[in-house]
Amino acid sequence: AQSVTQPDIHITVSEGASLELRCNYSYGATPYLFWYVQSPGQGLQLLLKYFSGDTLVQGIKGFEAEFKRSQSSFNLRKPSVHWSDAAEYFCAVGDSSEDYKLSFGAGTTVTVRA
């Protein structure tokens, strides 16, 4: 079965600074990878996804992520953070042999300071 690790529970970043959120997965075959964002008390919104092709994926809100097979990683980045990016971010991996289920990481909470 697949699993996802997000090593950072909480990150604080200054507005305008860059942001990188780490995600490592454990999966035997080519994974289907997703990043979601959740504002407090809300549902999740998809930022971007990867399943094949170019390993650098562009998403919404100025986010991008890079798939590195050799490192089993799918890190999320944003060059310049806005106060509205304060939220919780979840990495997820899908397994084509597991009925379209997703496994989610524990999440990283991002705080943006002025």
Next chain:
Amino acid sequence: DGGITQSPKYLFRKEGQNVTLSCEQNLNHDAMYWYRQDPGQGLRLIYYSQIVNDFQKGDIAEGYSVSREKKESFPLTVTSAQKNPTAFYLCASSRRQIWDEQYFGPGTRLTVT
């Protein structure tokens, strides 16, 4: 406007009572999911359904039950057998393809005292 609705947003119950959480989608998606979210634990899958009249247990199904009588609806019942039911519950739906995203509802926060 297509999407997923969950009601109510906040729900309070006394211990020992069963409670049903509503989830409706108008995205014409075949698959629907229920997750439980607790602080620091991410999302854990309770039940999922790929087609009408069929559903499977997820990772933490004990103390929960579901039905899928209509494509649009996937209600979750939290029974009195669930030992720690207070949590944030999220419903999601997707097409039945692994690379398609899951669309999430706004969630229901259940508090049992």
